[in-house]
Amino acid sequence: MANLKLSGVAKSYGNVEVLKDINLEIETGELVVFVGPSGCGKSTLLRMIAGLERISGGTLEIDDQRMNDVPPSQRGIAMVFQSYALYPHMTVRDNMAFALKIAKKTKDEITAAVEKAARILQLEDYLDRLPKALSGGQRQRVAIGRAIVRDPKVYLFDEPLSNLDAALRVATRIEIAQLKEAMPESTMIYVTHDQVEAMTLASRIVVLANKGIAQVGTPLELYERPENEFVAQFIGSPAMNLLPGRVIKTGAQTTVQLQGEGVAVSDIATVADDLGKPVNVGVRPEDFVLTDGPAVLDGKVDIVEALGEVTLLYFVPERGQDPIIAKLPGIHGELRGNSVKLTADPSKVHLFMDGKSLLYR
Numbered sequence: 001m002a003n004l005k006l007s008g009v010a011k012s013y014g015n016v017e018v019l020k021d022i023n024l025e026i027e028t029g030e031l032v033v034f035v036g037p038s039g040c041g042k043s044t045l046l047r048m049i050a051g052l053e054r055i056s057g058g059t060l061e062i063d064d065q066r067m068n069d070v071p072p073s074q075r076g077i078a079m080v081f082q083s084y085a086l087y088p089h090m091t092v093r094d095n096m097a098f099a100l101k102i103a104k105k106t107k108d109e110i111t112a113a114v115e116k117a118a119r120i121l122q123l124e125d126y127l128d129r130l131p132k133a134l135s136g137g138q139r140q141r142v143a144i145g146r147a148i149v150r151d152p153k154v155y156l157f158d159e160p161l162s163n164l165d166a167a168l169r170v171a172t173r174i175e176i177a178q179l180k181e182a183m184p185e186s187t188m189i190y191v192t193h194d195q196v197e198a199m200t201l202a203s204r205i206v207v208l209a210n211k212g213i214a215q216v217g218t219p220l221e222l223y224e225r226p227e228n229e230f231v232a233q234f235i236g237s238p239a240m241n242l243l244p245g246r247v248i249k250t251g252a253q254t255t256v257q258l259q260g261e262g263v264a265v266s267d268i269a270t271v272a273d274d275l276g277k278p279v280n281v282g283v284r285p286e287d288f289v290l291t292d293g294p295a296v297l298d299g300k301v302d303i304v305e306a307l308g309e310v311t312l313l314y315f316v317p318e319r320g321q322d323p324i325i326a327k328l329p330g331i332h333g334e335l336r337g338n339s340v341k342l343t344a345d346p347s348k349v350h351l352f353m354d355g356k357s358l359l360y361r
């Protein structure tokens, strides 16, 4: 049981600033997921919380106690890494017991802790095996077991599934969701590159970018109400389309004349002063629908990707520009090379001015 509070946390290596002014509160029992582009500082932030990396500025509190100078072993934290590095010559049981032996726990305490973890992780049948006789997913579970036996207040996971193949990732993701349910009081922070893991596991997602936090919210808040273009395009796949244009009608609904021919209507309100201003209209690929009426996009389909359950249509405005992508349910191979008209419901049309969503003005 633990809550965490980061206030103005910063990290520099020499004169290279990696993170600055990170403010974040995590409640007991939350599973918070950190996402962000490679190199944005996700692992660094996790390692600072664990105490494996010095905090250059600001404070970290766990249960209202300042932790900046508390050694890792006394923070009540266990970390599971991507490369789980089990001891190859030790059985599953001994791998899980190792930290407790070092901590000089009694034999009975160790047995009880290992058996409880094995039960939660369904590793009871494998306790006497060596790691080489386990599958990748089972090894990853042993690595998680090594964390569980220590009964930490906070679990930190740094891309724990990225070494697994696709099918195993799905299975292990569901196991982690069940593990969280079995331990409702544990606080977890989880770093991943995988959109689906982030959307399905997180109570809240923290999007890191440009040395700071781009947005914090529940998965659906980030999907439905992104605060800025970065989050809008980072969450969701394929990414949200951004179409430049100018405001031609303001009020409770806003109308935008797009570059080219399209016109978009959004339920986001604007004020008279916005008339004529440049905006980016945001439409998710899955929010485009075919229409006979006024269109947001009227163009020739350059590429079709039929994925079975959905079809992706690519419109390449000009060489070198990003394609506009629409995702239609079902199979539409016949649309290749054809001209189609697409629109989107005004409730699904986002508006960004200077990179920021007008929803939050």
Ligand SMILES: Nc1ncnc2c1ncn2[C@@H]1O[C@H](COP(=O)(O)OP(=O)(O)OP(=O)(O)O)[C@@H](O)[C@H]1O
Residues within 6 Å of the ligand: 013, 016, 018, 036, 037, 038, 039, 040, 041, 042, 043, 044, 045
């Ligand atoms: N010891 C170090 N000295 C200097 N720079 C470092 C050091 N460790 C990390 N960095 C830099 O800090 C930045 C953040 O690294 P970090 O490993 O936290 O990124 P990440 O978000 O976890 O990336 P990835 O998604 O690739 O794992 C990177 O630009 C990295 O080069």
Ligand SMILES: [Mg+2]
Residues within 6 Å of the ligand: 042, 043, 044
């Ligand atoms: Mg990392």
